[in-house]
Amino acid sequence: MLSRVADSLYWMSRFVERAENVARFIDVNTWLSLDLPEGYQEQWRPLISTTGDDALFAKHYAAASRSNVIQFLTFDTHNPNSILSCITAARENARAVRQYITLETWEQINRFYLAVQNRARSSARGFPPGVDFFSDVTTASHLFLGTLYATMSHNEGWHFCRLGRLIERADKTSRILDTKYYLLLPSLDAVGTPYDDLMWAAVLRSTSAFEMYRKRFQQISPDKVVEFLVLDREFPRAIHHCVVSAEASMHAISGSPFRTFSNPAEQQLGRLCAELNYIQVREIINRGLHEFLDDIQARLNLVGDAIHNSFFALQPVPVMPQYPAAGSDA
């Protein structure tokens, strides 16, 4: 397939996934703040750290108030990671591959865009979005995923979509865990208070992991939360699951057998998988969770760069000997 098309499919998918994650962060934080007692500060600033846009936020807003943060993360077009910016970018990418994706997929992303756009307009007229909006964004993202899954051949292009989505998701899960973990650490003194439980439940909810976590570990404890979100093989938003599935798509694209590689992206991804396959949660905590997650993010970035260089970037045109053209007048 065309490199440019693969590039657009990959980013279309990444941006939808990013929008969904941002919506989920806001949604969960909103619910959480309803439960917090007086005296607890509502925690909105860490949400910005989750997308890594602290400097940009500081440039446009004075305080990390609830409404400022929500505006910044939802409709602010200065913020390339706001929901509106993500969906606009996803749709532009979809438009560029309109001939490739199915009509159903295109119409879903178009509808998604129009809904967010409409909501942004009414927000600008003084009606800020409620929690419904954020769960609608998540649903729209799932619909997009579903149409892609159910209407497109599971071919090279589809695997590029999946690759983009999973790498984005692994990155976002690592970021939410990183920010929330540090935020929550001080409250470890107050282990056993209902708020501690609520906070950790919020971390799990941010990644839709709460129910599945309960089924696996029942009681909430910080180490188990880390184990679930980093190392679970079966939970679709766990880093390990994302990376393993991304590797499967990578091999479907390259055609090279498992445990081998034919390009740098495959090599990078394979290494990351190998480590996550065998590492234990104790090792992660001992090494320092923050350092560990930082390293994961850095390596996911390397994988992203390698995918770009291997598949999307302009390749130099090889110089070949010139033969006289067949049938030319000369």
Added chain:
Amino acid sequence: MLFDGYDTGGFHDEMFCADGTPRSCARLLFERIASVGDEELRRYQQAAEQALFRMGITFNVYGDEAGTEKIFPFDIIPRIVAADEWAQIERGLRQRVHALNVFINDVYHEQKILKDRVIPTEVVLSAKSFRKSCVRLRPPKGTWCHITGTDLVRHGDGKYYVLEDNLRCPSGVSYVLQNREIMKRTFPQIFDRSNVRPVGDYPSHLLKTLQDIAPPVYGSPVVALLTPGIHNSAYFEHAFLAKFMGVELVEGRDLVVMNGHVMMRTTKGFERVDVIYRRIDDDFLDPSTFRPDSLLGVPGIMDVYRAGRVALANAPGTGIADDKVIYAYVPKIIKYYLGEDAILPNVPTYVCWDEAERMHVLDNLEKFVVKAANESGGYGMLVGPHSTSEQREKFKAAINADPRNYIAQPTLALSRVPVIVEDHFEGRHVDLRPYVLYGKDIFVLPGGLTRVALKKGSLVVNSSQGGGSKDTWVLSC
């Protein structure tokens, strides 16, 4: 009964006779519409518009409302073409497209028609669209123009006339298919027993036409559609056609000339392309042959084309037959090559290059429509009866400065069709653009784009000037 008080206004109406009774071909449609309540009909109209938004068939608005998108206006009342009228149109188009292809080939080779003084040599060689670099070029199978969209209008006398030949990159066919699709989605019962000829097989015919002109290759030829990109106003159509033909949609930056072939950049390296349906103008096709500042094209593609290793549709250089001055000579061209009279007449045309004709035009500017020879999309045009004296002075100066570049035609009484205006119908002027494919054989799509001048009284149907469109029904009997 929304048709109460509908006035044909002395124009030829496509749905009604002069006495206000529906034409025989439109009787069934008339009854269907009349049986639907006002409210319901308006709901269908809204549903059609919403469907266009939902399907993302929109264009970007620049300026004041930047960031917003609009749909091309669509009116749900179909325009009907009776079976016998269509048979005549189809014969006329086949004849015309055939003759124009022979003409283009002659102009770039022996130039017999110039030697026999049927057309002044100077007129042809001075055309901006005459490409010196195409002289002696041999396009595959000798066909130059594979895709044509001829603009027809019906005058007050009830006859169809050819208004323009579009042989470069005629656009709009996706709207023919899309309008039909929207109609089926929103107003399905209207099709019942209507004997409307289907148009949905156009992409298959187009693909076959493109495969027909492929250079000899092992296996099936690789076809691609070359677009200027996502910001082009016809991008929707490019993506639409590529999608429904199942071919790659490429931009100039996806293509590269390598070792005598045109190659696409893919995730698995470079892949050969055999046929390119290019939707960019000659000027931008190859910066090493035409405009050197073009970023849209592919350097060296013309060399590959000359060597017969890639086919281009339409062939570079076809624009010569698209020049509005050449247009004036098309009846003579048909007579010269085919020995036949033109089945579809031209609109009487005055060529300003000719001194006597120019004087007549300049003296009667307020009666004429003046057009620049090399423009399209309704630009560079003066509609005399609707013009101000200031505009006329400007055109007078322009014509005198460059007489070769202007033609004039009498203002036609374009036929009208009913459109929904709030709670009633009003007549609006229309044209008709049928599409003709020419690969091994000639195929005429039984349908076409009906463009409507939505502004009351306006004769300009171009979408850039406030035009909309309608589903066009060619009846099978």
